[in-house]
Amino acid sequence: MAETSAPAKLDPAELIACPQCDALHRAEHLPEGTRARCVRCKTLLIVPRERSFLHVIALSFTGMILMIGAIFFPFLEISARGLTHESSIFGVAMAFSDGWLAPLAFAVLSMIVAIPVFRFLALIYTLWPLANGQPAWPHAALIFRLAEEAQPWAMAEIFIIGTAVALVKIAGLAQVSLGPAFWAFCVLIIVTTLKNSFVSKWVIWDEIEQK
Structure with missing residues (x-):
């Protein structure tokens, strides 16, 4: 080239x-x-890559399963002076869902949950028929374009980095135990990185246009 x-x-x-x-x-x-x-x-x-579309689909399904666990399972547990509090991502967002903090809760859920899940679903919708040698489903081009435009707003990785920085700052004030949701987010980042390594945007657009 x-x-x-x-x-x-x-x-x-x-x-x-x-x-x-x-x-x-x-x-x-x-x-x-x-x-x-x-x-x-x-x-x-x-x-x-040979069968790269199937790899992307499989990793997208894996990412959605991990995201479900990351939302509802305990994210971390904080203990200080005999008091213990356990929280999940969904529980924290719902705690701020009333009053003037409601937009913040909506933004958190959108950027670290809704948008990544939408991108997983969009890739599955776009690539499933192409991986099986069939014509693209209706509006596949539009959905794939929206998924690409939403990529900068998918901030699950930024959320984990911010959480790690916050944990370092409060480690001296309380005992912090990481829950399964935290590790699910970490694995989700690895899965997302692998998925991106299999995605070739030009190849996907070319397949959509040909089929």
């Missing part, structure tokens, strides 16, 4: 832009086991 210096002479459908440096390249169908990187910044552009 070579960087083109005259993109105006090419069909826009044949071009792919690097998401990092915006360099334009001629898009090509690659054989399995090969990769295409940006010639300028070496960002990975096209990753055709």
Whole structure:
């Protein structure tokens, strides 16, 4: 794949832009086991992998199961001066669901729960028929585009980092025990990273248009 210096002479459908440096390249169908990187910044552009769609679907289902556990299972337990309090993500959000803090509870649930789950569901909806050699389902292109636009707002990873920083600060004031929901979130981050490694946006768009 070579960087083109005259993109105006090419069909826009044949071009792919690097998401990092915006360099334009001629898009090509690659054989399995090969990769295409940006010639300028070496960002990975096209990753055709055998049965990669099935891998993404399986990891998306796994992510949703982990998210259910992360929401309702105990997230952490704090003990201080003989008092113990156990909380879950859902319980904390509901505790702030009244009054002027309600928008905060809504934002927390949306960014760390609703949007990641929507992106999992969107990938399953988009890739399920393609993985089985069938035409894309209705509105698959729109749903996949919405999932990509919502990616910056999916902040489960940021939530875990913020929680870790907060735990360091309160460790000297109380005894903190991490619950299963915390570890479910950690595994969820790993699953999401693996899922992203199998996702090639150009390949998905190409399959949607062809089928």
